Amino acid sequence: MSDETQPHHARLPERGRPWEELRDAIQGLRRDDLDWRHGRHSALIWYADDDVERVSSEAFGMFLVENGLGLRFFPSPRRMEEDVVAIGRELLGGDDGVCGHMTSGGTESLFLAAHAAHAAREWARRRQPTVVRPEVVVPGSAHPAIDKAAHYLGMDVVRVPVRANFRADSVAMEAAITPATVMLCASAPTYSLGVVDPIAQVGEVAARHGLWFHVDACVGGILAPFAREIGVAVPAFAFDVPGVTSVSADLHKSGFTPKGASTVLFRSAERQEVGVFHFDGWPSGRYSTRTFTGTRPGGAIAASWAVLNFLGREGYRRIAGTVMATRARLLAGLAAIGGVHVWGDPELWALGYGLEGGDIFAVADRLESQSWHVARIREPRGIHLMITPVHARSVDEYLVAVADAARQVRATGERSAVDAVYWS
Ligand SMILES: *Cc1c(COP(=O)(O)O)cnc(C)c1O
Numbered sequence: 001m002s003d004e005t006q007p008h009h010a011r012l013p014e015r016g017r018p019w020e021e022l023r024d025a026i027q028g029l030r031r032d033d034l035d036w037r038h039g040r041h042s043a044l045i046w047y048a049d050d051d052v053e054r055v056s057s058e059a060f061g062m063f064l065v066e067n068g069l070g071l072r073f074f075p076s077p078r079r080m081e082e083d084v085v086a087i088g089r090e091l092l093g094g095d096d097g098v099c100g101h102m103t104s105g106g107t108e109s110l111f112l113a114a115h116a117a118h119a120a121r122e123w124a125r126r127r128q129p130t131v132v133r134p135e136v137v138v139p140g141s142a143h144p145a146i147d148k149a150a151h152y153l154g155m156d157v158v159r160v161p162v163r164a165n166f167r168a169d170s171v172a173m174e175a176a177i178t179p180a181t182v183m184l185c186a187s188a189p190t191y192s193l194g195v196v197d198p199i200a201q202v203g204e205v206a207a208r209h210g211l212w213f214h215v216d217a218c219v220g221g222i223l224a225p226f227a228r229e230i231g232v233a234v235p236a237f238a239f240d241v242p243g244v245t246s247v248s249a250d251l252h253k254s255g256f257t258p259k260g261a262s263t264v265l266f267r268s269a270e271r272q273e274v275g276v277f278h279f280d281g282w283p284s285g286r287y288s289t290r291t292f293t294g295t296r297p298g299g300a301i302a303a304s305w306a307v308l309n310f311l312g313r314e315g316y317r318r319i320a321g322t323v324m325a326t327r328a329r330l331l332a333g334l335a336a337i338g339g340v341h342v343w344g345d346p347e348l349w350a351l352g353y354g355l356e357g358g359d360i361f362a363v364a365d366r367l368e369s370q371s372w373h374v375a376r377i378r379e380p381r382g383i384h385l386m387i388t389p390v391h392a393r394s395v396d397e398y399l400v401a402v403a404d405a406a407r408q409v410r411a412t413g414e415r416s417a418v419d420a421v422y423w424s
Pocket of ligand 1: 104105106107108110143145187189190191216217218219250262
């Protein structure tokens with residue numbers, strides 16, 4: 001690993017270096033990167049297979065230069081983005097009125113939903129002139145991207161404790177609504193423990209109070225419909241639930257497209273329009289964007305279009321099958337390890353497990369010392385896993401490592417000094 005305390009003194013070379021030499025240099029730099037190809041990662045990586053990688057890479061490469069900011073000059077990426085959004089609408093149970101667009105990722109999708117709700121706040125302000133800082137009411141399990149959005153938008157986030165089953169408490173959320181509330185959020189599923197919040201119940205609360213309701217389906221939105229098709233009981237979580245105003249679903253997670261691709265969809269064109277940014281007071285005239293970014297990579301659009309169509313429904317069902325079968329092996333293996341238990345009752349590929357009679361973070365320490373990448377959960381104390389197809393290769397070895405570590409941790413009573421820290 002590079003020493004992060006040392007300042008970097010890289011200089012732009014006077015004369016360019018040959019690509020062959022640079023390629024070798026990059027390969028050298030990659031030496032310490034997380035070994036995800038062998039499934040030693042717990043999160044961050046979504047990889048379908050080598051064929052999908054080739055399709056992604058070629059399609060992305062065809063649009064390295066085109067700019068998604070000026071799509072009226074590039075009908076081909078525009079058409080592909082429309083297709084991607086139409087596919088997203090179908091997967092998320094939207095009717096013809098549902099519209100949306102691609103973004104650079106889940107954070108931007110959530111930001112834009114919050115921004116639209118924030119714009120709708122101008123209306124709320126007229127109704128309620130005392131509202132200085134609008135509030136977003138979310139379950140305590142919500143992803144920090146909503147806090148980040150609220151931070152930039154001058155909103156406060158009210159995190160409402162989840163129920164004993166780790167799912168959103170719609171009653172407590174309703175009780176947290178004040179005249180300053182402009183938006184409710186819930187997850188399908190949550191990032192840390194992978195449980196789907198009771199979207200229908202929160203939707204009822206939102207409808208009753210006339211509030212914007214965003215469903216964060218970043219991690220599951222694209223693949224969950226296919227899990228359902230192969231028999232997994234996934235409750236309704238998107239536009240088929242009345243009261244849902246907007247939904248975010250990341251393509252670069254369970255859609256297995258390259259990074260830099262998400263979707264945000266709105267119940268109606270009116271809901272989408274309220275979030276569009278317009279500015280006219282500069283030399284070049286009217287400037288309007290639907291995304292936070294200005295220049296947008298055409299490659300992310302083309303690669304998403306290509307991967308969706310390359311896999312098709314059959315391909316996503318196959319991936320869902322691999323992931324759910326791997327999950328079944330993992331759950332059976334974990335259940336056989338003394339003291340280990342999965343938190344809650346997660347439906348899909350994200351989950352967290354804890355340890356009775358020992359410190360689960362000490363298990364994490366031991367796994368890390370064997371070059372497993374481990375994500376920790378602070379509350380409830382656990383180890384997080386985001387299961388993807390490559391984990392089919394590593395699950396057996398992983399279970400042996402966890403069983404061994406858990407046994408030793410319970411025997412020694414050792415405790416970890418390392419806290420849960422998400423990456424930056
Ligand atoms: C990943 C994730 C986000 C943020 O998405 P990025 O693509 O990392 O910006 C938001 N919500 C949930 C539930 C996520 O899993």
